[in-house]
Amino acid sequence: MSVGTWAEQALPPSEVAAGLERVRVCRLLVPAPQVRIRLAPGDRPLVSAGDAVLPGTQVAERLRDAAVLDVDLAEGRPVDEPAIEPAAEGPGPGRWWVGADVPPGRLGRRSRPRRATGELLHEVDGRWRMVAGEHRHPIEAPIAGIVREARPGIAIGLTVSGTGLPAAIGAGEPARGRLELASGPDAELRPGELDVGRAGAILVVGSRIDAELLSRARAMGIRGVIAGGIASGDLRGLAASEARQRASLHQLPPFAVLALEGHLRRPVASPVMAVLAALVGREVAIVSDPPMLLFDAPDLALPEPEPDRVRVTHGALAGREGRWAGLGGLRRFAAGVQLEAGLVRFEPGPPVAVPLADLERFG
C-alpha cells in the first residue's frame, strides 16, 4: 500500500485549469469541531457547561432499564447534580432527586415505600413522575474538550480540543482507541483476518464493512471500525446489537462505526488515507453526531491536499482519482442524459469527461 506519494506531483495553483471552483469541495479536516453525545430521559449528565474534560473522563451515565415511577417528594432530597444550575431550588423537570417510589395507600403487599433515585419528569396532582432504573453504564469523553452544554434528557455538547475528519455516516457510542490500518483503501477486510491482538484499536478496514466483520470486531474488543461504506442493513444490525447490549448485564466497551463515503462500496480517498496513515498508532476517537473521526495531534504534520486533484464519487469510475483538466461543457452520458461535465486526466491516458456533480476535491 502506498499513501502520500501524490503530493510530489502537485501543480502550483496558478497552473490549475479553469473551472475547478465548480467542483464540490469536500472538507478534509475541521478544527475544534463541536460534537454532541445524545442523552435520553434517565441518563445522568455528570458534567456541566464550561467543564474541561479529558479522554476517558466520565461525562454521563446511560440508564439501561428506564422506567417511570410515581414518587412522593415530601421527604425526598435533591441529588448532588452538577448539570443543574446551583440557583435552581426545589424539584423541577430534569433535576435528580431521591424520593419514595409510590404514595402511601398504593403499596400493596409492601409495608413501606422504597427509596428511588432518578430524574424528575413532571408533576401531576402533587406527585412527580420520575425516570429511574437499576443498571447504568458510564459514558466517557472520547477526546479532550470543553463542555458546551449539558442538558439532562437531551444531550451533552462538547467543543473538541483537536481536529475532526468528517464522515458520511456514524453509528454506535463514542469510542476511542489507537488507529491501525488493517487493509488498503480499496480492499475489503474479511472477518477471519481479525484477531484479538487488535483489541482496543480503531481499525481502518478499506472500502466496505459487513455485518459479520462488525460482530467479530466487537466481540474481540476492537473499539471502532472505519471504512469507505456500510450498507444500511448492516447499520440496522449494529443498532439491534447495541440494543441487546444495553439490555444485557454484561457490558462490552463502547464500539463505533464510521463510513467515510456513504452506503456503497467505495475506496477511501487518497487525501483521507494520507491523514489516516499519518495517525497510525495514535489515540483517535469516533463520534456519530456529527459523524467524525477526532484526534488531538498538534505536533503532527498532515499532508496538504493538492489543489488540482479530483475524485470521482459516483458512476462507473467511482473511486478513481485524477487531475483536473478543465470544464467539459454539456455532454451526453449514459441513458442519453445531458449533464455538465468536467475533464479529468487519469494516469495514463487522455482527459475523460465525467459529470461535474460526480466529482469532488479536497480542501
Add this chain to the structure above:
Amino acid sequence: MTSEPRAFFALDLGAATAAASLIGHLDGRWRLLAAGAAPVETPLEPLLEGLAVQVRVTDPEAFAAIAPREDGHELGTAAWPRLVARSTPPSRLAVLAGARRQRGLLERAARRAGWRVSGGSLDETDTLGLARLALAADVQAILLGAADPPGADERAALPELVALAVAVARRRPELQIILAGSVAEQAGAFRAEGPGEPSRARTAGDALDAGAVAPDSPATAPAATSGDASELILGPDATAGQPEGAALRALLEALRVRPDDARLGIARATASLAFLLERSVETFEVGLDGALRCRARPSGEAHGRVQTEWIVAADAALAPPEPDEHAIDGVLAWSTVPLDRYRLADRLRELRLAPWSDAAGEGALLRVAAARASLQRLIDASPDLGGGPAPDLTIASGGAWAAAPPPVVALALADLVRRPGATQLALDHARLLGPIGTIEDEDERRALLLDLLEDLLAPLGSLILPAGLRAGRSAGRLLVHGDSGTTELDLVPGGLELVDLPPGQAATAELDFRDTVRLGTRGRHFATRVSGGLGGLLVDLRDVPLRLPDRPERRRELLDAWQSALWTGLEA
C-alpha cells in the same frame, strides 16, 4: 446604478439545487435570457457569471442593453439585483395527544403543512415514550391537542399530557409549543411562576395576522418565530375549517415557513397563472426535502377571483432522511432497474447524501422511479385535491425532474395524475415559479408573469385520458388535425398512443369511441384543442386508476416499454 434595473437574477435555492435565471428587460418586456442550475453546496457566483457570459457571447447587444452600470462602468454580476426564493429547511414537530384518534387528526394537519412528524398518544405509549419523543434533539416544536370538547377517551389523559408539555417547555425554552383545541384552555399552566395567563402566548389569529396565510390565499407567511423562546401558540381544534383541519394546517404552515419560502412562492405563482390564463392550473413540485401540490382555478364573476388549495408534504420528499418500508416499496413499484430492496434502500440513502450525483445511466432510471414514488405519496396525501375534472394546465416543478428527459416527465404525470380529461403538460424548467411567487404585490407578480409567459414553462405536450373504456380490440379512433396534415389512430384499450406534435404547434383532436366514456364529461364523440410539446400528444388508454402487474419482472417490462418509447438514448 440606474434606478430602474433592466436585468435581475431569479434564484431558487433549494435543499439540493441552486437554480438561477437571468431575466432582462428587452423590447418593452421582461424576458428569460439564460438559466442554469448547480448543486447548492458549490459557490453561486460562478453560476451567475456563467449565465451573464452566455448572454454576452450569444447576444452582445442585448447584454449591453441590460447590464447594470455605474458611472458608465459595467457592474459585475455580484451587484445585479436578485429575486430569491429559498426552501424552508425541514422541521420536526412532536405531536402529543391523549388518544390515538386525536393524534391521527393532529398528525394529518401537521403533515399537510410540511412538517416532519413524530407522534404519540397516552393510550398507545407511556409517559416515558412521550417524553423521549418531545425531548429528541431534532424536535423544533410540540403540538399538544385535544378535541373541543375533549372526548371521553382523552379527558383522563389531559392533566398528564399538559404536565409533560409544561415540563418539556421548561427544559427546552427554544421550542414552540402549540396548544390545539380544548387543551388551549390549559395555557395558564405554562406560566413559570404558577397558574395564570402566559405572558408570551399568541392566538392562532395573531400568528396568522403576521402574514395572513389563509386556506385559499397563499399570501406571504409570517416571519419565522423559532427564535422566540418558550413561545406558546393557541391553535384551533384539529377538525376546524373547511375542509376539515384546514385551520390548524394553515397555522402550522405559517409557523414553519420562512417569508421567502420557495414552495409557497410556487403556490402563489400558480394562482397568478390561473388568473392570467383564465384556466385551471395544477402544479406538482417534488424536491429533496418535500413536495407541493397546488390547484388553482378561476372563480367568481368574470373569473375575477382565483380559488387556490395546496399542501406541502415532507413525507413526499424525493429522498426522505430515513426511508421506511412504504417509501422503499413505492420506489420498487416504479423501478425499471432490477434491484433487491436492500440495495435499493442504500441507493435511496445515497441519493439523500449526494442528490446531484449518479444522475446518468442506471442512476437516472432510479431517480425517475424515486420521483414517481414521491409524486404518488404526494397524491395519496392530498385526496381532497384530486376530485373534479382534470385541470387545463398541469405543471411539473422541482429538482426531482432536473435530469429527466422532458417526455419522461410527461409520462410520469400521466402515470400518476389519472383524472379523466384533456390537459396541457408543462415543466417549470428554469424554476422561476418560486422566485416570482415571492413578489408580494399581486399586480407586480402578475405583470412579470405576463411578460414571461412564453419563456416560463417548457411545453411537454398534451394528455388525453379517457376513462371507462371497455376491453377489446378497438375502442374507436382518433383524428388529429394539425398544420402538417391529419393523423389517424386506432384507439386500443390499455395502450399508450403517442402523436408527434412539436412545441409551438396546435391541433384539434377528434375522438370517436364505440361506447360511452368519460373525458371530462360522458360521451362518445369529443373534439378538443391540443398543443404540442417535447413529449407530443399522449393519448392514454390505460386503466384509471393505473393497474400494474403484481409480478416484479412483468411490471418492470411494462414500465420499461412505456418509458423507452419516450426516453431518447435510453439504450446508450
